[in-house]
Amino acid sequence: MSKRVTIKDVATEAGVSVTTVSFVLNGKGGGVSQSTKERIFCAAEKLRYTPNHTARSLVMGRTNMIGVIVPSITNTFFAELVRNLQRRFAKQGYDIILSNNEESARKDLKSIDLLAGRNIDGIMLTPSAESLSPENIGLLKEAIGKLSVPCLFLDRYVHGYPHVSLDNSASAYSLTDYLVSRGHTKIGVVTGPMQLNSSANRLKGLRKRLSESGLTLCESCLFEGQYDLETGERAAEYFLQTDVTAVVAFSDIQAYGIYKRLKECGKRVPEDLSVVGIDDNVYSALLDRPLTTMRQPIAELADAAVMRLVQMMNGEELSPLPKMQAQLVERESVKLLHGKAEEEE
Amino acid sequence: MSKRVTIKDVATEAGVSVTTVSFVLNGKGGGVSQSTKERIFCAAEKLRYTPNHTARSLVMGRTNMIGVIVPSITNTFFAELVRNLQRRFAKQGYDIILSNNEESARKDLKSIDLLAGRNIDGIMLTPSAESLSPENIGLLKEAIGKLSVPCLFLDRYVHGYPHVSLDNSASAYSLTDYLVSRGHTKIGVVTGPMQLNSSANRLKGLRKRLSESGLTLCESCLFEGQYDLETGERAAEYFLQTDVTAVVAFSDIQAYGIYKRLKECGKRVPEDLSVVGIDDNVYSALLDRPLTTMRQPIAELADAAVMRLVQMMNGEELSPLPKMQAQLVERESVKLLHGKAEEEE
DNA sequence: TTGTACGCGTTATCAC
DNA sequence: GTGATAACGCGTACAA
Numbered sequence: 001m002s003k004r005v006t007i008k009d010v011a012t013e014a015g016v017s018v019t020t021v022s023f024v025l026n027g028k029g030g031g032v033s034q035s036t037k038e039r040i041f042c043a044a045e046k047l048r049y050t051p052n053h054t055a056r057s058l059v060m061g062r063t064n065m066i067g068v069i070v071p072s073i074t075n076t077f078f079a080e081l082v083r084n085l086q087r088r089f090a091k092q093g094y095d096i097i098l099s100n101n102e103e104s105a106r107k108d109l110k111s112i113d114l115l116a117g118r119n120i121d122g123i124m125l126t127p128s129a130e131s132l133s134p135e136n137i138g139l140l141k142e143a144i145g146k147l148s149v150p151c152l153f154l155d156r157y158v159h160g161y162p163h164v165s166l167d168n169s170a171s172a173y174s175l176t177d178y179l180v181s182r183g184h185t186k187i188g189v190v191t192g193p194m195q196l197n198s199s200a201n202r203l204k205g206l207r208k209r210l211s212e213s214g215l216t217l218c219e220s221c222l223f224e225g226q227y228d229l230e231t232g233e234r235a236a237e238y239f240l241q242t243d244v245t246a247v248v249a250f251s252d253i254q255a256y257g258i259y260k261r262l263k264e265c266g267k268r269v270p271e272d273l274s275v276v277g278i279d280d281n282v283y284s285a286l287l288d289r290p291l292t293t294m295r296q297p298i299a300e301l302a303d304a305a306v307m308r309l310v311q312m313m314n315g316e317e318l319s320p321l322p323k324m325q326a327q328l329v330e331r332e333s334v335k336l337l338h339g340k341a342e343e344e345e
Numbered sequence: 346m347s348k349r350v351t352i353k354d355v356a357t358e359a360g361v362s363v364t365t366v367s368f369v370l371n372g373k374g375g376g377v378s379q380s381t382k383e384r385i386f387c388a389a390e391k392l393r394y395t396p397n398h399t400a401r402s403l404v405m406g407r408t409n410m411i412g413v414i415v416p417s418i419t420n421t422f423f424a425e426l427v428r429n430l431q432r433r434f435a436k437q438g439y440d441i442i443l444s445n446n447e448e449s450a451r452k453d454l455k456s457i458d459l460l461a462g463r464n465i466d467g468i469m470l471t472p473s474a475e476s477l478s479p480e481n482i483g484l485l486k487e488a489i490g491k492l493s494v495p496c497l498f499l500d501r502y503v504h505g506y507p508h509v510s511l512d513n514s515a516s517a518y519s520l521t522d523y524l525v526s527r528g529h530t531k532i533g534v535v536t537g538p539m540q541l542n543s544s545a546n547r548l549k550g551l552r553k554r555l556s557e558s559g560l561t562l563c564e565s566c567l568f569e570g571q572y573d574l575e576t577g578e579r580a581a582e583y584f585l586q587t588d589v590t591a592v593v594a595f596s597d598i599q600a601y602g603i604y605k606r607l608k609e610c611g612k613r614v615p616e617d618l619s620v621v622g623i624d625d626n627v628y629s630a631l632l633d634r635p636l637t638t639m640r641q642p643i644a645e646l647a648d649a650a651v652m653r654l655v656q657m658m659n660g661e662e663l664s665p666l667p668k669m670q671a672q673l674v675e676r677e678s679v680k681l682l683h684g685k686a687e688e689e690e
Numbered sequence: 691t692t693g694t695a696c697g698c699g700t701t702a703t704c705a706c
Numbered sequence: 707g708t709g710a711t712a713a714c715g716c717g718t719a720c721a722a
Binding site: 004006007008018019022023026051052054055056057058059060 | 698699700701702
């Protein structure tokens with residue numbers, strides 16, 4: 001609880017003016033004699049001077065803090081994402097102030113307000129699914145509009161607003177392609193909330209690949225839910241009563257739910273039902289029958305997002321976003337069906 | 346990028362002095378006429394005034410920000426912990442600024458310095474294992490000592506410093522008790538870094554229960570490593586060449602590694618080797634043979650930690666820490682051996 | 691009941 | 707080359 005050392009203390013200790021100290025300590029000491037510099041550095045060292053970030057922020061009009069809002073850090077995808085964001089931002093001199101919206105629209109709005117009051121320099125936002133629903137999206141847009149700092153949507157976004165996200169359509173396309181190449185034609189799908197671009201685009205990609213083989217996704221093969229375990233369990237129950245031979249889960253956690261329910265029903269993957277996921281959580285490789293899934297380039301996503309937000313904050317020109325493609329990780333959760341050769345080219 | 350609205354703007358708009366506005370907006374308007382209050386609130390609303398947190402921090406000498414340093418948000422235990430911390434702190438009016446040390450002592454030190462410069466009101470610290478090693482612990486202590494705000498160790502701690510953590514000894518005791526009651530006498534153990542109180546205390550608890558049954562832990566039954574998958578894999582390989590019938594992994598992730606390696610060797614849990622873990626990650630219930638493990642009371646841990654740090658920051662008297670006991674979750678990873686009845690009471 | 695004036699620790703704009 | 711001095715936006719003792 002010792003009193004803080006200010007720049008003034010250093011100045012008196014070194015016997016020079018505050019201005020000079022400030023210049024020197026900030027590396028702008030263009031026209032300061034070497035001896036003075038020495039004295040100042042010594043004094044600063046001796047007094048253990050550390051600049052007061054708050055005061056600096058006040059006068060500079062920037063805090064070097066970024067607000068990061070995600071649904072929940074508990075979700076491995078976001079955990080990995082936030083970890084990468086934190087690392088990258090730290091390298092750029094920014095600290096992150098973290099907020100979880102717990103998939104609640106109210107919390108999204110509250111967090112945005114709070115962060116704005118903190119004078120953060122920018123916001124990285126992955127809104128709740130609730131915020132993205134038709135009845136709430138207006139409020140979100142309004143909150144963003146009021147902001148005096150740039151806001152970059154990450155992963156989930158609102159059309160027309162700056163965002164960085166993965167090519168979800170391509171992911172699902174690849175996955176479907178793989179399934180078809182293994183002879184599957186009756187394919188079921190477990191989605192997340194359809195107002196999320198991730199689910200909407202994945203569905204698009206899946207449909208695209210299907211139609212290229214003259215197949216269509218029947219209504220009864222579509223199971224909409226959340227990106228959670230329980231949705232997977234319910235979906236498993238559901239698809240067991242249909243004639244689908246393979247199901248595409250739009251997230252690994254859903255796939256785990258399918259595994260679980262299937263086992264409880266005495267069924268096996270992939271003998272009784274083939275399953276694929278998206279995410280490649282660390283646990284996917286550890287399952288009894290390791291899960292075939294899409295590995296998401298999370299580090300690249302974080303990289304691109306940080307770079308873009310920094311550019312937005314600096315008013316720089318935006319460099320083009322790199323292609324960030326998920327990658328198929330083939331394991332053992334898909335059964336090879338007869339007639340596989342049909343798709344060979 | 347509209348110019349920020351200040352308290353002065355509100356004052357002129359309402360036709361009163363800045364002081365009055367400040368009083369009213371901060372709820373201290375004890376002696377302000379109702380009509381004036383009305384005018385002020387209207388003006389504030391109309392102008393969309395939001396207080397400048399930075400300026401307030403500067404004059405108040407407190408930022409309402411807490412620095413949270415954990416090894417990695419990617420670890421499910423810390424993810425859950427940080428999520429709970431964030432929620433609780435938000436309720437108390439604090440935001441958290443997150444930092445991952447990635448198990449590096451250098452990053453710990455750097456983060457502490459950075460946070461101190463930000464004038465945070467307190468630090469919640471789970472240091473890296475490296476920081477806690479004999480050669481580095483001095484530096485950590487020094488950094489903490491220089492701090493002008495309270496620092497509370499969470500989960501991992503340095504003796505003699507304020508901390509909140511679980512009763513790790515009791516956890517391992519329970520687990521061992523369970524194993525012994527199932528007839529196991531040759532028990533192997535996979536630890537994390539031994540400079541961590543979690544590993545040290547768990548080992549203590551395990552030894553205690555063993556000795557109560559006249560058993561001892563032979564040197565060759567102790568496998569020291571990290572709290573990670575690979576350690577589990579290596580441990581599995583190792584224990585397969587011994588005559589232990591059960592192994593206690595000090596974290597679920599290690600147990601997963603054991604499962605994995607065992608399967609690769611054509612062995613099964615629990616038929617060939619019984620396994621128990623500590624943590625109860627969500628995935629533990631999903632394994633082919635669901636893992637028997639200890640459920641950690643993370644929410645309670647976070648609660649207690651937040652309360653204590655807040656008390657420390659306010660200079661209040663510290664309320665006693667509640668007992669936070671992990672709970673045995675019995676599943677299917679332990680084989681029932683002959684002679685089980687011996688331990689019955 | 692309301693307004694004036696100063697300080698928080700910096701940075702930045704000027705003169706000297 | 708160096709040093710006063712004004713601002714940044716807010717809280718508060720003090721005076722009116």
